[in-house]
Each structure stands twice: as C-alpha cells, then as structure tokens.
Amino acid sequence: MAIVGTGNIGTDLLLKVIASPMLRCDLFAGRRSESPGMELARTHGVPTSVGGIDAIVDMANDIDIVFDATSAKNAMRHWSIIEHLGLPFIDLTPANLGKICVPALNLDECLNEQYVGMVTCGGQAAVPMAYCINEATDGLAYLEIVTASSSASVGPASRANLDEYVVTTEQATKIFCDVERVKTILIINPAEPGIVMRNSITISASESVDMEALCASVDTMEKQIRSYVPGYRVVVPPVSAAGRIMITVEVEGRGDWLPRSAGNLDIITCAAVAVAEARAER
Structure with missing residues (x-):
C-alpha cells in the first residue's frame, strides 16, 4: 500500500x-x-x-x-x-x-x-456514542458534539479544513442517527502539557431516553472500539444533569509519533x- x-x-x-x-x-x-x-x-x-x-x-x-x-x-x-x-x-x-x-x-x-x-477524528470518537443515544430513543431533535484536542496535535492541513471538519462530522452523525439537527464544535487547546483528546456528546434531557438500554449500549460500544483503538475510554457514562444527557469519552494515543495526548491522531x-x-x- x-x-x-x-x-x-x-x-x-x-x-x-x-x-x-x-x-x-x-x-x-x-x-x-x-x-x-x-x-x-x-x-x-x-x-x-x-x-x-x-x-x-x-x-x-x-x-x-x-x-x-x-x-x-x-x-x-x-x-x-x-x-x-x-x-x-x-x-x-x-x-x-x-x-x-x-x-x-x-x-x-x-x-x-x-x-x-x-x-474526522471527532467523528470516529463521537458518532458511535451518538448512535448509542439514538438507539435508546425514538429519534432526536438536536444533538451536540464538542471535541477538544491539543494544539500541537492539529497540523496545518487540519487547521485549513475546519469548515470541512464540521460539515463532515455532522453529516456522518445524520447518516448513522435519526436526528434532525446536529451541532459540532471543535476546540484546539494550547495548554502545555497537551490535553488528552476529549469528546462530549449531549442531548436535551427532555428527550425520551431509555437510560438503562443506553448505558448497556455504551458499554458494548466502548469495548468494540477499544478492539482497534486501545486508548478509547468512556470517562463520563450516560448521565442526566442540568437539563442535559451527556456522554464523555477520551482517546489517549499510543505515542507512536506525537505524545500520548494526541489521541485525535490514533x-x-x-x-x-x-x-x-x-x-x-x-
């Protein structure tokens, strides 16, 4: 190849x-x-x-x-x-x-x-969790994905493609989920040492969600993704608070090229x- x-x-x-x-x-x-x-x-x-x-x-x-x-x-x-x-x-x-x-x-x-x-990196990390949420509902009105990555891990080509990143991540979410509207936010964090890639997937708590089914689905999905991305982990399981239902995942890299915080590469x-x-x- x-x-x-x-x-x-x-x-x-x-x-x-x-x-x-x-x-x-x-x-x-x-x-x-x-x-x-x-x-x-x-x-x-x-x-x-x-x-x-x-x-x-x-x-x-x-x-x-x-x-x-x-x-x-x-x-x-x-x-x-x-x-x-x-x-x-x-x-x-x-x-x-x-x-x-x-x-x-x-x-x-x-x-x-x-x-x-x-x-996209955020799409690979977050869309499976969005899929789990969708499977536990009868369809969603709105879903939000926020991805934060360390500045050092986001190269010039990625920075030039921020608009394409948003469009492609949102389209992938709609392909796999029955959701009317998706919003994608990318945060490039300059902190040193670099932060581990983190992705939060959020819906309104007003949605009708089978939380027991959602938790089971998220656990299964995490194991499946870890079979090819060992550093993938759910750090905040499905939780309902402040009028929202949220799942947060982190991706730690293997450190092959950039530091282990650069899970967005992995x-x-x-x-x-x-x-x-x-x-x-x-």
Whole structure:
C-alpha cells in the first residue's frame, strides 16, 4: 500500500502500518524531502518520494490500497486520479466523498467500496456514542458534539479544513442517527502539557431516553472500539444533569509519533488501519 501525505496524520499512520502484521507500506509520498515524516520513513527503510500522487500513479500496478492523509481539497483531486485506476482509496481527510466509514458501526459494508471516507477524528470518537443515544430513543431533535484536542496535535492541513471538519462530522452523525439537527464544535487547546483528546456528546434531557438500554449500549460500544483503538475510554457514562444527557469519552494515543495526548491522531489512523486489515484478511 501507499500513503500520500507526510504530516502528523500520515506519519502516525505510517508507524501503525509498519506495526501491522498484515500491511506493508511500499511508498510514502509527499512534497518535502526534508520533512520529519520523510526522514522517519527512511530510517524504517520505507521507500519515499516527493512526487506526491504522481509517484503513486507511477507505481499503481504494485499498490493494493492508497491512504490519503493530505487535505480535503487535495484528496478530492487525488480521488479524481485514483478512481480511474481502480485502486481502493482510504481517505483520512474530511473531503466528504464516497462511503462514510466508522468501523464500529459499518465496517463490513465498506469492504467492497473503492472509496472509503474515515470522517474526522471527532467523528470516529463521537458518532458511535451518538448512535448509542439514538438507539435508546425514538429519534432526536438536536444533538451536540464538542471535541477538544491539543494544539500541537492539529497540523496545518487540519487547521485549513475546519469548515470541512464540521460539515463532515455532522453529516456522518445524520447518516448513522435519526436526528434532525446536529451541532459540532471543535476546540484546539494550547495548554502545555497537551490535553488528552476529549469528546462530549449531549442531548436535551427532555428527550425520551431509555437510560438503562443506553448505558448497556455504551458499554458494548466502548469495548468494540477499544478492539482497534486501545486508548478509547468512556470517562463520563450516560448521565442526566442540568437539563442535559451527556456522554464523555477520551482517546489517549499510543505515542507512536506525537505524545500520548494526541489521541485525535490514533482514533482516525487506527480506524483506517482497521479497514485496511479487514480488506487484507478478506
């Protein structure tokens, strides 16, 4: 497989691919030969190129899957090229094209898709919990997702895609949940040391919710996500207070590339690896 994009997400993804017994990176492609990600790839003996997507096209016959870890705008352009080559394309940007995938919810139905979109880091963390809430109700009028990540873990491409992040996270929530309106808020926290990624999913307490069923569903979902994101944990189980029902989850990273507080990298790179490994196993 090949990775295009050598920033924080691409580099963290590379290290997880290297650690996978089922995957091998045959090309790590970007634009800057001297970038930290490129230097790390070379130390691991991974072939690199500054040719970006063009380098992947040149190796198309030797590649089984392309991971895109660039930006939403670039991913759209890359997909227009890769689509005609017939290569499976796993998109870690919020480009909002193709089949939306949250492995805990719809992994099996994504395995035959050429284009699989991994939503966003906040989407991977929060949408499964939103799904649990929805399953315990007869439909929701409003649901709110607030995600806080450390500033050091949010790179330039992610900062350039904040609007796309909001739109894609909200669309994924609507795809998996019967909810009329969704609001997504992203907080980039500059505190030092960096905070662990935290996600709060909230609805009004006026909604009719089966709390017993919700608690059981959240517990099951947490275990399922932890099977591919070990640092995922529910820190505030479903609770009703101050006119709201809230669930809060944290994601602690493995510390492969950035510090362990950067769970926003792990949640999306682990999800992408889960898709690739499932395809390989199939």
